[in-house]
Each structure stands twice: as structure tokens, then as C-alpha cells.
Amino acid sequence: MGSWERPYWESTVDSGVPRAAQRSGAYRRYLPDAIDGMALAIDGDLSRDVAVVERKLRALNGPGAEGLAGIARFLLRSEAIASSRIEGIAPSAQQVAIAELGQSESVRGVSEQAQLVANNMTIVREATTELVVADKVAVEDIVELHRSLLPNEPRHHELRTVQNWIGTSDWSPIDAAYVPPDPDRVVGLMTDLLRYLNGAAHAPLVQAAIVHAQFETIHPFTDGNGRVGRALIHTVLARRGLTEQAVLPVSLVLATLTDEYITGLDSYRHDAAPGSPPAGMAINAWLRTFVTAAEIAVEQSQQLVSAIEELRERWTERLAEYRMAAGLRAAPRADSAVARVLVHLPEAPVLTATTLARILDVSYPAASAALDELRQAGVLATKSIERGTTAFIAREVLDLVTWSERALASTRFDTRRAEPVRPVPARPQR
Template identity: 60%
Template sequence: MISQAERSVRGLNGDAHDLAGVSRFLLRSEAIASSRIEGIAPSVGQVALAELGAQEAVPDVSAQARLVANNMTIVQDARTALVDADRVAVQHLVDLHAALLPGEPQHYGIRTVQNWIGGSDHHPLDADFVPPVASRVPLLLDDLVAYLNGAGHSPIVQAGLVHAQFETIHPFTDGNGRVGRALIHTVLTRRGLTTQAVLPVSLVLSTLRSDYVAGLTAYRHSHTTGSAASHQARAEWLRVFARAVITASEQAGHLGAQLAELRREWAERLADTRAERGHARAVRGDSATAQILRDLPGSPVLTSATVQRIHGVSHVAAGRALDELVAARILHVRDRRGTRFYQAREVLDLVTWAERRLASTRFDTRASPPTRPVPARP
């Protein structure tokens, strides 16, 4: 199963440009799970605006949307800064965690207190899991990053073990799950398995929560190290993880196919619009219009300033390109407190449908209902 999981991931990298842009929106469910329980959750459009707000002034972005956008940022950091480092250090993990929780310094740094999962907020007597005492955490993290920096196992095995061990150490007082899931992407990218694509593996693990918890519980065994029982416990977790990777690859490939079909529709609409306007030639590959189209899955909400900043074109060229895409019904205009935004609604809707599908244990909401709160149908 491990080799099957590796082959399924490698198969995504042939043409993964769209997946690299869109999968960060799939990952947003990790950051908004608690707000959805309370009935408060940003739409994918709000999240896109919050992400844009990191570079430009964007009015009226909700706090929940900023939280989700920030989580996407740490996933990207896990795939860039930690991948580019010659060796990952514990400080990299501390910095990644701090970036996840801006404005919450009470949670920064490696914990110095006991924490636990489940049960009472006041004592660990009824907890589902009690991590190691705080005094052991620094040495355990040193051991973890030493393993992360090596290549003694296949990428899938290494990613699964790094995630399980990080969650078992539980080194922070908050945000352990999100950091631990980001480290899956760190390992897979450092090992060259996901050079472009970002797997929605954490969403699949969330959907298959009972298997996920059972796998982690098996991993947290008390058998003698090196014994047959200890190997069996670790193998049980890795089977769960490998199945999640295979499913995530299949769903990511499905999303890629949908995006490819959407691109074909865009090309037809744009060609028809240009013909109606008397343009005989196709859009040049280096034009602002073509550049915007290529990046739309990754930047489905943008402004004229966005186009100028990303593509290095003039204000006039950006305006003309955006107007052409609006005329072709690829972009839709939205004015917000004096700022004009352009949305690729079909991309936002596609991400919403994908998130709904990934919340079903059969990955089809017609066959089984979502197992967690999901956005409304577009």
C-alpha cells in the first residue's frame, strides 16, 4: 500500500499547476472547524479576500477568514521555507507555530506545562490522550527533526511517522494539529514527492476521523521497542495514513480534471468574445489576459493592483485584460467600499463543491452525508 500511495502522489506532478493554487483553499477547513461548530464560517470568497488582504488593502474581511488565510500561509511556509532549509531545526517549528497564531503570544514557544486531549479542561483524569511531560518535550523534538532531516524510510512512511510523532509529543499549548498537518507537506516536498501539488490529505484524515484516531492510538503503544507488537502498531497507523494519501491523490486528480474542463470552457468563451469584437487572432501567450487566466485557480479574487503586482504590467494593460475577461463572463465585478474586485466565481464554486465532497466518507454527498459542517451549496 505504501508503494501504491507513492505512485498515486507522483502521478499528480505531471500537470499540477492548478492543484498547487487551489488546494490551499481545501486546507481551510482545518482552521475553521471550531467556527463552523459555532455556526460561523467564512465563504471561500471571504477567504480569498483575506488572502489578498495580506498584500493589499481589503475592507471588511472577517476575523475567521483571516484565520483561515493565515493557516494557508503556514502550509505554504512548510512547503517553502522548511523545504529550502539545509536542515530543519526545532526553531523552524517554533517559528511556524508563531506564524499560525499572530497576536496570541501566550501560546508561543515549546510548552512548559502539561497538556492533554479530551476530557475536562481542569484535569487530565478523563483525557483521551496525555502527551509526554513538558520536561521531555525539547529532547523529543530534537529526535523528531533529526528523523525529519534524514531519508531512512520512503517519503510516505516518513511523512506519516513525522506527523504521528509530532501529534504524540504535542509540543505547543495550541495549534498542534495544524502544524502537524503542515509537516506532512514539508516531508513530501523535501523528498521530492510533491514538487507542485498540495494534497488535501488532512481533509481526508478529518473525514475518516474514526480511522485516523484509531491509527494514532495504535501508534501510541507501550510495547517494547523493536518487538513484533511495536512493528504491528506502527504498521497499523501507516496503513491508515497511506489509504488517506491514496484517497487524497484521487480526489486531487478529480479536481484537476474539473479545472482542465473549466479552462477549456474559458478558452471557448474568450475566443467567442474576441470574435464578436472583431479580433481575428487568438490571445498572445505573453499578454496580460493570458497571464491572468493561467493564474486564476490560484488567485480567484483580484484587483487591477493585483494584476500589476503579480504580472508586472501597466495599469492600462491590467484594466484592458480584466475588462476582456469580464466581457467573456470569466470574471465578475464586485465593488466593495470604493474598491473594485474581480472574482472567478466558477473557481470559488468548484472549491466549495470539492470541500463538500471531501467531507463525505464516500466522497460523494449523494451517497453519504458530510461528516462535518461544510459550506452551503453554491
Template identity: 60%
Template sequence: MARWLESVWEHSDLSMVPRADRLFGPYRQYEPDLITSRPLSTSLEGNRAATVAERAVRELATGPGAQALEGLSRFLLRSEAIASSLIEGIAPSPQQVALAELAQDEDVRGFSDQARLVANNITVLRRAGEDLASADSITVEDIEALHRALLPDESHSGLRRVQNRIGGSNWHPLSADFVPPPPELVPSLMADLVEYMNGSAHAPLVQASIVHAQFETIHPFTDGNGRVGRALIHTVLTRRGLTPSAILPVSLVLATSRNRYVEGLTAYRYAASPDSSAAAAAVTSWLEVFLQAATVAAEQAGQFVGQVVELRAEWEAKLAEHRAAQGRRETPRADSATSRILRSLPEVPILTTRTAQRRLEVSFPAARAALEELADAGILARRSVERGTTGYTATDIFSLVTHAERRLASTRWDTRASAPNRPVPVPPDL
């Protein structure tokens, strides 16, 4: 049965403790139920919300603009990477980060150290998530490996052997907002969590919701629990086939609605029998928060897809006009380098000739001619990325991504109604 454990705090050594924090007294640790043996029943409204959210996500992942979301998902990972890198102030722009990603394979310049750090973290996040999503089964060791990948400089790797806490003083748990289970309970709770992750007892969004809440409640690491917990949402959704990759920005929606997110997690931590009405109400309260966030995330991502579809139509019109002015066929062959680059721009909005040559498996002259044609048509902008090397940039895509990220940081999902509440790139027109 989930319960609060009564404990007493005493300092073992007061020599380094500030006088104001030399306190002792009772505090409570939380021991959650095992989720593999806990019944889950949802209300009619909860089932309806789950159905609506899942339908929205499936339509998003399988619709005609799904390829565009692959590019968006990579750039949305930047918000996670910024948090992981402890970057403060204004976030590096999507274009800066894209250049830094390009520099991982080519010799280019023109980006900041912040952008390089973020790009490296994006790569780590993506690879770690792909490894977990494609594994036959997930183990506790796999989640520990994800933690190491996300926090390579963390000195305390592996499951925690000490008591941690959320909020309050660094010196004692007496004023903490939440104190997770004692360290000796963590291994069994994590074993239960991965067993649940490897099953399919519940719908994908419900499973992702429970995994995230239970992981954050266990808080199995001394640091980085938020980053790992957010990554596990996408792991579940990808493993269950609901999304092909991390294309649903649900963790960013939860971060923007932080107060409601914390309230939902707090409600999830009941103290009652697992088959009681109190336990059912607690889980339902959290599911409502998560499913609403998933629905909003799908709506916002869908808005981005619609904008990309419109942008593609504008590009095609520009290219047709340019080719007609040259007395050429307005529409290039579908298998031509020009058409293939045009289709891939939402996913890869900055290219060099060598990048295009490698991706398309065409000759260097063919790649160069295609990029030049798109630049002459006003679809790509030329810029020097290294001595003697020209980069070709789809600035319209970077503008859409920046505006999407800013909307996702607004509590009203509209920066005109509510300013972003966390670091985001400045608007591209400033």
C-alpha cells in the same frame, strides 16, 4: 523500549477543583521509542500501498494541471485556518477569503471579519510552511517557531513543561483518552524527531506518516499540537520533493475519517521492543491508515484538476467566440496579458487592475483591457470591491473549490451520499 509509565495523580490544590473532579488514583503516561534507532519493516501489501500512493501523488504534482492545485491548496488551507481561529458555524466562502487576502495588499472591502481572520491565518500557515520546507535542516527551534506562528496568542510558547493529556477532564488525567510522555522526556524525543526529519531513510510518504504519528504521540506543546502536526506532513513531502507545496489535502481526509485516524494513532502506540513483531504490526497499522488517506487525497485533488482542465477549455471556447464576433483572431497571443491572466485564474481567481498590473508587469491600461475583455467574454464577473475600484472574479473557480472542500468533508467523498461532517461553505448555488 516503548512502554507505559505508571503514575499516580493527586491534586496539589483542591480549592478551585469542582467536587466531582476531586479524584486521585493511578494513570498511565506513554513513552515512545526513538524513531531514528527503530527498525521499520513493512509487509508486501504495505509496500504496494506506499508505491500506489506515491505514484498517485507524483502524477498529481507533475501533471498538466499542477498549476491549478496551487490555487486549490491555498483555499484548502482555509479549513486549517478555521480550526486555528476557533471559528464556529458556517465557514466563510472561498470568495470572501480571497477578497480578504486581496485586502492584505490593496484597499478593498466586501468581506467579513471571519474572512479576514481566516485569510491572515492562511498567510501565516503558508509562510511558516515555506520557511521549514526550504531550510537546510530543521531544528527543534524551527518547530517551536512554527507553533508560535500558528498560535500567536498562545501564552505557553515553547516545549511544554507540564503534563498534558487528550480527552477526559480538564482537572485530572484519570479519564483521559491518552496521556503523552512526561515533560522531562519531550526535549530528547523532539531532538530525535527532527533528526529523523532531516534524513531520508524511508520513502517520503512513509517518512511523513511516521513524523506525524510520532509528533502527535509526543504532543510537545500545551496547545496547537494538531495544527503543527498537520503542517509537518506537508513540510516533509515538500522537502523530499514529492509535492512542490501543500497541494495534497491528506490532513483534511484524516480529519474527515477521524475515527479511523484515532484508531491508527492508538495502534501506533505499542508497548514492546522496537524490533519486535508487535512493534512492526503497530507501525504497519498506522501506515495503512495514512497511506490510504494519501491515496484518497490524491484522487480527490486529481478530480479537481480534471474539472479545472475542462473549465479552461470552456473559457477558451468562450473567448474564441467573443473575439470572432468582433472580427478578431480567435486565439490571443500566448504572451498577451489576456492569455496570461486566463492561465493564472485557477491560482488567482479574483483580481483588480492594479493586481493584474503588478503580477504581469504590464501597464495599467493593458491590464485593464485584458480584464475587460475576459469580463465581456463571460469568463470574469465584475464587482465593486471599493469605491472606484472594480474587482474581476472567476466565479466558476470558486464554485469548483467550494464543491471540492465539501466533498473532502464527506465520509463518502460525495455530499450526495454523506453530508459534510465539519464546517464548510454552503453550496454556491444556494
């Protein structure tokens, strides 16, 4: 059973900080259960909810999954923004997309913010992909993931060897909101956590919830725990086959439902003391919070899939109207560059002829002609990004990203019913 310890804090600070931060005394520190091989009875209603959400989540891997995967990566750029310690106004989806293009082509005028976010998106995507395909995830892999999330913070790399805590004071854990286990316990607890992650004792959604809560409870790094913990949600769901292509934005939902999230984690940290709720009841309380967030994330993803399909239908109609007015057959050949690029636009909403030629494995003239045809049909807009180089931009895709990000930051997940509660991009003007 998990338990709360009462160690003594001996302050070494005697000046330069408020008097309250100088005091010594007992504090409350949590020691969690091991989770590998634990017996867990899940409430009947909750288990049925898990089954429904997992079924809906698997359905997202069907038609439209590629487009959802491309857009979901932009929705999760908030993680990259946090990882880069970027302050002030976050770069727009278009700025980040152009910066991504700059990783393979020469692009001028890209802001440093956008470059940092694009680089971090790439690093995080590569790191989590490696964890998904690994036969076994080890402690060293999590340390490496942490390095990728905090590339410019070497002092925080490696598992912690000091006591850390959340809230109240930078100088003392006394009266802190939460104090994780003694640093001497971290290696053992992380080893146990990864044994559980490498298995399949519970349903994928349940496993993702427990891995996340246990990681946040261990708090194994001196900084960046939230970012790694959220990445592990996506890692578990992908390793178990629930999200083959798209990333479920459950972490963004949890970031919006802050109070419910904190309450859920507090419930997970059950106590073995007499009179405390049983461990199973406490864990079930957290699972309800997580499954509710996952259900909301699935609903938002379903709406995205529908929006992407509607967008493709509008593109097809515009292209048909343009081609017929130009004396061409309404629909291009299915294997033509024009038809194929429409499939890729949600994933790559900013393209050049050079990039498209590489993606489709066609000649530069064929790629250039396809992009120009879509421009004339009103599907793409243009922007000069380098002398002699033009980018073709699917602005409707980028607007869809912005509207979705704003909705995920609303406590009603609909900005018509409640405004966003955390920083988000401004409404699209077009």
C-alpha cells in the same frame, strides 16, 4: 520499545469542580520509542501501496499543478480558521480571496473573520515554506511554526513544561483518553523526531506518516498540536519532493475519517509488555491508515486537476466565441495579457487591474483591457471593492473550491453518496 507508565497524580483541587476531578490516583502515560535510526519492516502489500500512491502523487506535479496549488491553498483554509479561533459561520472562499487581495490593495467591506483567515493562510504558508527549504529543521523552527499558528495565544508558546492529556477532564489525567510523555522527556523526544525528519531512512510517505504520529504522540505543546502536526505532513512531503507545488489535502481526509485516524494513532502507540503486538506490526497498522488517507487525497486532487482543465477549456471556448463575434481572431496571442491571465485564474480567482499588472508585469491599461475582455466573454464577474476599484472574480473557481471542500468532508468523499460530517460552506447557488 514504547511503554505505558503508571505515575501517580496528586490532585491540588479540593473544591469548585466535580468530585471525580478532585481525586488523586495512578494514571496511564505513554513513553514512545526513539525513531531516528529505527529498523522498520514494512509489509509487502503495504510497501507496494506506498509506491503506487507516491507515483500518483509525483504525477500531480505535472501539467495542471499550478492550478491545483492555488485551489489547494483554499481547501486548507480550515486550518487557518481553527488557528484563528473563529466561531460561527466560516467565511466563504470568495470572502477569503477578497481579504487576501486586501493584503496588497485597499479593500472595503471585508469581514474580520475573512481577514483573520487570510492573514493566517499567509503566515502558515510562509512558515511551512521556510521549513521546506531549510537545510536542517531544528526544534526552534517547530516552536516558531507553532507561534505562527497560534499568534494570539502566547501562553501556549514554547515546548510544554507541564503534563498535558487528551479528553475526560480539564483537572486530572486519570482516565484520560491519552496522556503523552512526561514534560522532562519532551526536548529529547523532539530532538530525536527532527533528526529523523531531516533524514531519508524511509519512503517520503512513510516518513510523513511517522513524523505526524510521533509528533502527536509527544504532544509537545499545551495547545495547537493538531495544527502543527498536520503542517508537518505537508513539510515532509514537500522536503522530499513529492509535492513541489500543490498541497496534498491528506489532513482534511484524516479529519473526515476520525474513527480510523484515532484507531490508527492508538495502534502506533505500541506496548513492550509481553503478549503485545510487535512494534513493526503496530506501526504498519498506522501506516495503512495514513496511506489510505493519502490515496484518497491523491484521487481527490486528480479530480481537481481534471476539473480545472475542463474549466480552462470552457473559458477558452467562451473567449473564442466572444472574439469571433467582435470580429477578432478566435485565439489571442499566447503572450498576450488575456491568454496569460487565464493561466493564473485558479491561483488568483479575485483580481484587480493593479494586481494583474503586477503579476504579469504589464501596464495598467493592458491589464484592465484583458480583464474587461474576459468579463465580456463571460469568464469573469465584477464586484466593487473600493471607491473607483473593481474586482474581477472567477466565480467558477471559487465554486470548485466549495464543492471540493464539501466532498473532502464526506465519509464517501462524494456528497451525492454521503453528506459532509463536519462544518463546510453551503452549496454554491449558481
